[in-house]
Amino acid sequence: MIDCAPATAIVIGDGVVGLNVALALQRRGTAVTIVAPDAPWRGASWGNAGHIAVEQVEPLASLATIRSVPGRLFSSGGALALPLRAIGTWLPFSLRMLLAARPARFRRGKAALSALLATAIPAWRQVLADADAADLLRVDGHFVVWETPDSAARGRAAWMAADTGTASVRDASPEELARLRALTDVPITGAIRFVGSGQIVDTTALGAALTTRFAAQGGTFVRGRVRAVGGDGRVTLDDGTTHAADVAVVAAGAASAALVAPAGMSAPLIAERGYHIEGNPGDWPADMPPVVFEDRSMIVTRFAHRLRAASIVEFARIDMPPDPRKWARLRGHVASLGLSIGAPVEPWMGARPTLPDYLPAIGRRGAIAYAFGHQHLGLTLSATTGEALAALLHGETPAVDLTPFDLGRFG
Structure with a gap:
């Protein structure tokens, strides 16, 4: 066990x-020493939608999510992909997810996730103030x-009735609706605005700011x-070198x-893969918050110099x-x-x-600590996770x- 505050630490992952x-x-x-492969800025930390999603207090391991699966399958035009060649990976995960979706466990998970999300934006404000990057x-x-009209009526009703944590929801104003309609050639029949959620305006600049502050x-x-982490806090790299x-x-x-x-720690992770495309932002307004096209399960975010469209939940092996x-x-x-x-x-x-209950893993056992499994909420929860751990x-x-x-919790 760690009996006193650590004078030194190795963090695996950048x-x-x-x-x-x-x-x-x-x-x-x-x-602190960070050990990571020489390939920064390529992972999900930087390829996400930039959305600080404090409204997502309900774990996706829920009966509602499971009931929605047939209508969300990629083969039917949806954004959920279950590749047959990865069935040996996603089927065991899905069975664990079914267990985690039981009502009592879902309620406990929601309470835990809600508490963590409530601290997300204050934690980010502190981190970015320290890094002299508050404007991010x-x-x-x-x-x-x-x-x-049908999807607007259903979607609006669902969100207005939902628990959205520290965020709130209102109908888009006529002026906002006009701006949204100007973004697309397709008629927009309804829109709501969340208040209290946030955005990182440039994920690449965020990585640079945090790295600069660390150095x-x-x-x-x-x-x-x-390659391996010892119970005494010693790590071994692929080249055989060790760091303690x-x-x-x-x-x-x-x-x-x-x-x-x-x-001896079980972490039944799956690589829940997401995809995006991005390019020059054209005439997309620089001050437009992220826009979720819910009928398409796609979020579009304007960053400082790019416009990104992100979607897809693909349960697969990490090496596929x-x-x-x-x-x-x-x-x-x-x-x-x-x-x-x-x-x-x-x-x-x-x-x-992603873990089957859609809660992150944050804790320690002896000289090994851990912080991973944040699913869609890695960017949102990273600052408060770091502070809590x-x-x-x-x-x-x-x-x-x-x-x-x-x-x-996984045995």
Whole structure:
């Protein structure tokens, strides 16, 4: 067990979660080394929609989600892909998800996730203020729009009745509706605006700001892939070199499960893969919050210099090659909507690390700590995760009870 605050730490992973854990430890005086492959800015930390989704307080491991599966399948025009060649991966995960969706467990998960999400934006404000990058966070809500009267009526009713945590929902004003209709060639029959959600305005700039802050605070990077994590906090890289610290923090996203398994921790992760295309923003307004085209399960976000359309939930192995049909579907949506994503249009695919109950893993066992499994909420929850885990490691009481996020829940 860790009997005192760690003087040194190794953080495995340089995604947005790993960087935030490292920064939070540094704020408490811990000397931190980040170990990660030499391929930054490519993962789901940076390829997401930039959305700070504090409204998503209901875990996706729910009976409502399961009932919706047939209508969401990619083969039927939806955004949920269950590749047959990956059935050995997603079928066991799905069975675990069914167990996690039982009403009592869902209610406990929702309470835990709600508490964590309530701290997300304050945590980001603190992190970005420390990094002299407060302008990268914009708390300006987001829109959800529909293209048919029926889907607008159903969607609006569902969101107005939903628990949205610290965010609230209202109908789009006539002026807002006019702006939204000007974005697309397809009629928009209804729209709502969330108030209290946010956006990172440039995920690449975010990575640079956090990395710069980490280095300025004395942090060091070791480029390499971790092969094993010892119970004493020692990590071994693929090239055989070792590095030792008082605590090793596994924050390696979808690659984390294999690193904690030798310590007896079960992490039934799946690579829940998402796709996006992005290009020059054209005449898309720079101040437009993210827009969710709910009929297409697609979110469009204007970043500082790019416009990104993101979608697809693909349950697969992390090593499977991307499926070009997913990008073709996105291009088809963009073309039919007449969106102003200009050339060059670039494709991307990344793996969201997802656990069957759709709660993250945050905790520690002896000299090994962990922070991964944030599914669609990695960007949203990374700052508060870093703060909570660092508090735990330093013997403080975290702002949120971390018991529901302990990996012991999986046996």
